[in-house]
Amino acid sequence: MYGHPRVIGMLFLGFSAGLPLLLVGGTFTAWLRDLGVELAAIGFLSWVGMAHSIKVFWAPVVDRMALPLLTRWFGRRRAWMLFAQGVIALALAGIAFTDPREHLWLVAVWAILAAFGSATQDIAIDAYRIEAVSRDRQGAMAASYVFGYRVALLAAGAGALHLAAAGDWSLAYGTMAALMAVGIVTTLIIREPEVGVDTRTRRLEQRVIDYLDRTRHRGWRRDLTAWFIGAVVGPFADFWQRFGLVAIAILLFIATFRISDIFMGVMANPFYLDLGFSKTEIANVAAAFGLAMTLTGAAIGGLLVMRFGILRMLIATAILAPLTNLTFSWLATLGPQTYGLVFAIMADNISGGLAISVFIAYLSSLTNTAYTATQYALFSSIMTLPGQFLGGFTGLLAAHIGWFWFFISSAVIGLPAILLAVLLGRLAHPDRIRQPGRDSPV
Numbered sequence: 547m548y549g550h551p552r553v554i555g556m557l558f559l560g561f562s563a564g565l566p567l568l569l570v571g572g573t574f575t576a577w578l579r580d581l582g583v584e585l586a587a588i589g590f591l592s593w594v595g596m597a598h599s600i601k602v603f604w605a606p607v608v609d610r611m612a613l614p615l616l617t618r619w620f621g622r623r624r625a626w627m628l629f630a631q632g633v634i635a636l637a638l639a640g641i642a643f644t645d646p647r648e649h650l651w652l653v654a655v656w657a658i659l660a661a662f663g664s665a666t667q668d669i670a671i672d673a674y675r676i677e678a679v680s681r682d683r684q685g686a687m688a689a690s691y692v693f694g695y696r697v698a699l700l701a702a703g704a705g706a707l708h709l710a711a712a713g714d715w716s717l718a719y720g721t722m723a724a725l726m727a728v729g730i731v732t733t734l735i736i737r738e739p740e741v742g743v744d745t746r747t748r749r750l751e752q753r754v755i756d757y758l759d760r761t762r763h764r765g766w767r768r769d770l771t772a773w774f775i776g777a778v779v780g781p782f783a784d785f786w787q788r789f790g791l792v793a794i795a796i797l798l799f800i801a802t803f804r805i806s807d808i809f810m811g812v813m814a815n816p817f818y819l820d821l822g823f824s825k826t827e828i829a830n831v832a833a834a835f836g837l838a839m840t841l842t843g844a845a846i847g848g849l850l851v852m853r854f855g856i857l858r859m860l861i862a863t864a865i866l867a868p869l870t871n872l873t874f875s876w877l878a879t880l881g882p883q884t885y886g887l888v889f890a891i892m893a894d895n896i897s898g899g900l901a902i903s904v905f906i907a908y909l910s911s912l913t914n915t916a917y918t919a920t921q922y923a924l925f926s927s928i929m930t931l932p933g934q935f936l937g938g939f940t941g942l943l944a945a946h947i948g949w950f951w952f953f954i955s956s957a958v959i960g961l962p963a964i965l966l967a968v969l970l971g972r973l974a975h976p977d978r979i980r981q982p983g984r985d986s987p988v
Contacts (some may be wrong), residue, residue, distance in 0.1 A: 547686045547852060548845075552678045555736045556687050559627075559671050560694025561701075562729025566634050566664035568702040569641075569722055570594050570657050578646055578653075580715070587650060594654070597661040599931070601669055605923035606778045608669045621738030623677065626670035628733050633663035635726040642719035667729070672926070673919040676910040677739035685851025685859075688906035689844040692899070696837055701725065781917035781924070788914070792973045796912065799966040800925055801932045803860075803905055806867045806960030807898055808933025810874070810953065812940045817874070817949055822882035831887050836895045843899020850900070851907050856976040857967075859904040864967045866897040868957035875957075878949040905929070911979050 547553065568574070578587070608626050612618075616625035637660035646653040675687050702722060709718040786793050818828045850859050873890040880886040909929070913921040936959075944952040970976065 547683065547849065548690065550679070550683060550686070552736065553683065553686045553690050555732055556675060556678075556690040557694040558728050558732040559674070559736075560691035561698040562631060562694075562726065562732065563664075563668055563671050563691070564695035564698030565702050565722060565725060565729075566638070566660055566667075567598075568699060569638060569706065569719065570661045570664070574641075574657060580710070582647065594657045594661040597658075597665040598668065599927065601665040602920070602923040602927050604666070605669050605920040606781070608666060609673070609781075609917055609919040620733075623670055623674040624733050624736070624738050627667060627674065628730065630663045630667035630670060631726055631729045631733065634660055634667065635723050635730070637663060638719055638723035638726065642716045642723060669919045669923055672922045674736075674739060675906075676913055676918050676922060677915055678736075681856075681907075681911055682852050684907035684910045685848035685903045687848075688903040688910075689848035689899075691906070692844040692902055693841050696841060700837070778920075781914070781920040784914050784917060785912075785921060789974060792970075795966060795969055795973060797928060799963060799970055800909070800928045802960070802963040802966060803864060804867075804901065804929055805933040805936070805963070806871060806956055807894075807901070808930065809936055809940060809959055810871050810956040812937035813944050813952065816941075817878075817944075817952075818887070820949070821878065823887060827884065827887065831884070832891055835888065836891045839892050839895035840899040840902075843896035843901075844903045845899075846896075847900040847903030851904055856904065856908050856911060857971050859900070860908055860976060861964070861967045861971070863897065863901040863904050864960070864963045867901060867963070868960035870894045870897045871953050871957040871960070875950050875953040878953065908976050911976055 612622065613625045613629055616629060619625070620628060637656045640656035641653060641660070644652050644656060671691075675691060676684070679687055706718040706722060709721055789796060814832070815828065818832060819825075823831075847859065847863075870890075870893040873893045877883075877886045877890045909922060909925045912925065940952070943955065947955070
């Protein structure tokens with residue numbers, strides 16, 4: 547399964563997607579501080595990363611707007627990928643050759659450009675991943691994507707810091723700009739997905755055309771109204787039309803499935819330090835070993851989705867998430883013992899890797915190929931926002947109830963996802979959802 551050409555290609559697209567993230571995030575702030583930029587300015591510049599949280603607002607443009615020449619030559623998904631990758635490479639090169647001590651405003655412009663290019667690339671790659679293969683290979687595509695993504699985080703994090711230490715920051719960012727060639731070359735090699743628009747979607751959009759024919763709108767006003775309804779209203783109308791009131795249960799499940807891990811993850815490193823682990827131990831076990839376990843879990847998850855289907859694995863991973871959080875409560879009573887940290891990291895990261903593959907496959911199955919980019923951007927935003935919001939209160943909770951009960955509470959908060967997974971098995975079985983526009987495997 548992992549030898550499928552499009553699954554292999556997703557490995558390199560995952561690398562291209564992950565590379566810019568830290569370069570406008572943690573690595574970016576480290577560079578600014580190393581050069582003596584004020585903390586207040588660094589704090590404000592960290593807002594550029596919000597582009598990934600609001601990408602749903604321009605996902606309809608990526609879904610429906612054709613790029614001059616590029617769309618005709620490469621197709622709608624590859625055209626947007628190439629455009630975004632070119633923007634990212636240009637912006638990273640701009641950062642490399644700009645001194646923030648003299649032109650901080652220009653560095654901010656380059657960083658904003660890189661962040662929006664990165665978020666746009668994510669939208670296009672997510673859409674391509676869903677459309678490129680059949681449902682049973684979605685777990686493998688997710689696992690391959692995660693592997694490439696995590697390798698890119700290492701390159702943009704530790705790799706960039708080593709290059710900066712050996713040479714300078716211009717060398718580090720210049721090298722990262724050159725590495726965007728991995729994504730560009732991959733996009734040029736892969737084929738555009740072949741998807742159609744199903745009969746029900748055509749009828750829905752025909753109703754829009756009929757409505758506009760009865761109005762006084764003409765010329766550009768008619769075209770703009772038609773585009774807005776088709777690109778923005780259509781994806782949401784389609785989702786509600788297909789699932790009805792069950793859509794509420796689906797959205798609640800999406801919002802709660804990863805909430806346990808996100809909630810716990812915010813306080814992971816402070817917990818390790820408070821317990822008495824050294825920074826070296828945290829780097830070696832929680833970061834390096836944890837990465838290996840996440841990738842292992844993701845690869846296994848891709849295989850299990852094909853073998854057992856999405857529903858069984860959704861329920862299994864929904865149960866595993868809170869269970870593995872309890873290993874950290876056990877670690878809190880054990881103290882700074884390396885074997886305890888290794889066991890907790892292994893359990894948590896393998897289950898997390900499994901959950902990533904399974905959940906991406908599930909979200910992919912919910913989309914209509916006529917609106918892939920917009921609907922997936924909506925789902926991914928709903929997936930992270932509740933956990934990120936509640937994560938802001940985790941410090942207060944941990945200080946008030948202690949680490950042992952904090953991780954107990956992080957397990958309890960994951961229980962609704964288990965109940966919702968079982969409920970969806972009855973109301974909207976994930977393995978029986980027909981994906982509009984995809985009547986046969988690719």
